[in-house]
Amino acid sequence: MRMKRFIEDLNNLVGTTNGFGNLVLSMAERSVYAMNNLDAEVAKSVMDDYAQVDYLDGLIEEEALRILMLFQPMVSDMRMVAVILKTITYMERIGKYCYNVAKAVIYLSDAGVKRSYKNISAMGELAVDMIRMVTETMKDRDITRFEEISAKDQKMDELRDLVLNKSVEYMSRDPCCVDVCTYFISISKFFERIGDHACKSAEKITYMVNGKRVNYN
Numbered sequence: 141m142r143m144k145r146f147i148e149d150l151n152n153l154v155g156t157t158n159g160f161g162n163l164v165l166s167m168a169e170r171s172v173y174a175m176n177n178l179d180a181e182v183a184k185s186v187m188d189d190y191a192q193v194d195y196l197d198g199l200i201e202e203e204a205l206r207i208l209m210l211f212q213p214m215v216s217d218m219r220m221v222a223v224i225l226k227t228i229t230y231m232e233r234i235g236k237y238c239y240n241v242a243k244a245v246i247y248l249s250d251a252g253v254k255r256s257y258k259n260i261s262a263m264g265e266l267a268v269d270m271i272r273m274v275t276e277t278m279k280d281r282d283i284t285r286f287e288e289i290s291a292k293d294q295k296m297d298e299l300r301d302l303v304l305n306k307s308v309e310y311m312s313r314d315p316c317c318v319d320v321c322t323y324f325i326s327i328s329k330f331f332e333r334i335g336d337h338a339c340k341s342a343e344k345i346t347y348m349v350n351g352k353r354v355n356y357n
Contacts, residue, residue, distance in 0.1 A: 149203070157278065161278055183243070307325050
C-alpha cells in the first residue's frame with residue numbers, strides 16, 4: 141500500500157512538473173510572438189501567466205520535499221525528485237525572463253516602435269527551441285536531442301553580441317533612439333539568460349537519466 145501511494149504521488153509530481161514546463165514553453169512562444177509583432181495584448185497574457193508559474197514553483201517544491209521526507213525513495217527515484225527540484229528553479233527563472241520580455245514589448249509598443257531587430261527575433265526562436273528540448277526530454281527521457289543544445293547556446297551568445305554592437309552603433313548615430321535601443325539590449329540579455337537556464341536544466345535532466353554529469357553551457 142505504501143509503495144502504491146509512493147508511485148501515485150511520484151507520477152502526480154512528474155505530471156505537474158510537465159504541465160509547468162508546458163506553461164513556461166507557452167509563455168516563451170507568446171513572448172517571442174509579441175516581440176516580433178509588437179503585440180501588447182499577447183504580451184499582457186504572458187505577464188498574467190507568471191502568477192501561475194510562481195504558484196506551481198512553490199507547489200511542486202512542497203510536494204517534492206514531502207515525497208522525499210515521507211517515502212525516502214531509492215536512489216534512482218530520489219535522483220528524479222532532486223532533479224525536479226532543481227529544474228523547476230530554472231524554469232521559474234525562464235518564466236520570469238519571459239515576463240520581462242513581455243513587459244519590454246508593452247513599452248516598445250506604447251513608444252510606437254513598429255518592428256524588432258531580426259537578430260533579436262532569431263534569439264527568441266532559439267530560446268523557444270531550447271526550452272522545447274528541455275520540456276520534451278523531461279517527458280520522454282530522450283537525451284540525444286541535447287546534442288544540439290550547446291551549439292544553440294553558443295549561437296545565442298553570438299547573436300547577443302551582434303544586437304549589442306548594432307544597438308551601440310544606432311545610439312552613436314542618433315541619440316534619440318537610446319531609450320528604445322536600451323530596451324532591445326535588455327531583451328537580448330533576457331533571451332541569452334533563458335538559453336543559459338535551458339542548458340542548466342538539460343544538464344540536470346541528463347544526470348537524472350544516466351547518472352552522468354555534463355556541461356552544456
